[in-house]
Amino acid sequence: MKCLEAARLAPSACNSQPWHFIVIDDTELKKRICDKIFSGIYAMNKFAKEAPVLIAVVSEKGRFLSGLGGQVRDTRYFLVDLGIACEHLVLQAQELGIGSCWMGWFDEKALKKEIRIPVNKKIDIVISLGYPAEDKFVLKNRKTLGKISSFNCYQSA
Numbered sequence: 001m002k003c004l005e006a007a008r009l010a011p012s013a014c015n016s017q018p019w020h021f022i023v024i025d026d027t028e029l030k031k032r033i034c035d036k037i038f039s040g041i042y043a044m045n046k047f048a049k050e051a052p053v054l055i056a057v058v059s060e061k062g063r064f065l066s067g068l069g070g071q072v073r074d075t076r077y078f079l080v081d082l083g084i085a086c087e088h089l090v091l092q093a094q095e096l097g098i099g100s101c102w103m104g105w106f107d108e109k110a111l112k113k114e115i116r117i118p119v120n121k122k123i124d125i126v127i128s129l130g131y132p133a134e135d136k137f138v139l140k141n142r143k144t145l146g147k148i149s150s151f152n153c154y155q156s157a
């Protein structure tokens, strides 16, 4: 609930809050879902079967103004909004000692069927949550600050 609350407080374009989080914590349901959505070409994410909780992040219709502004600017504000809310959620999880993984690679059609989401809705992201089995931290490479930033004008690294 703390993780959901952190997501709930996230900022969004025109305060649209274009999200719905479905917590999948029923063991049987979660297992069935994992077997279906992380198989075949999506098998790289089958590690998520070990996680006790999945959160399916559904995009909801935003405010009219946000959609209109997005069209004028050719910017998908709702995806920016979802990204911020999901990151709030996983940062709160981390604060509580809960590990997480963002996943954009899963069988969306199968997931929609299992949790009765209308076909016209979109699930862009699934997040796994669980207490890490090991106290191991895999440090991923990041580009240097020099490569990703510049001052006063654009400079590609």
Ligand SMILES: Cc1cc2nc3c(=O)[nH]c(=O)nc-3n(C[C@H](O)[C@H](O)[C@H](O)COP(=O)(O)O)c2cc1C
Binding pocket: 045, 101, 102, 103, 104, 105, 106, 138, 140
């Ligand atoms: C939008 C998005 C989609 C992602 N999809 C996946 C995924 O399907 N499977 C996976 O293992 N990690 C996925 N990740 C996690 C990234 O691979 C990971 O954040 C990146 O490699 C950096 O690692 P770190 O977060 O551990 O520092 C995704 C992250 C984001 C933001």
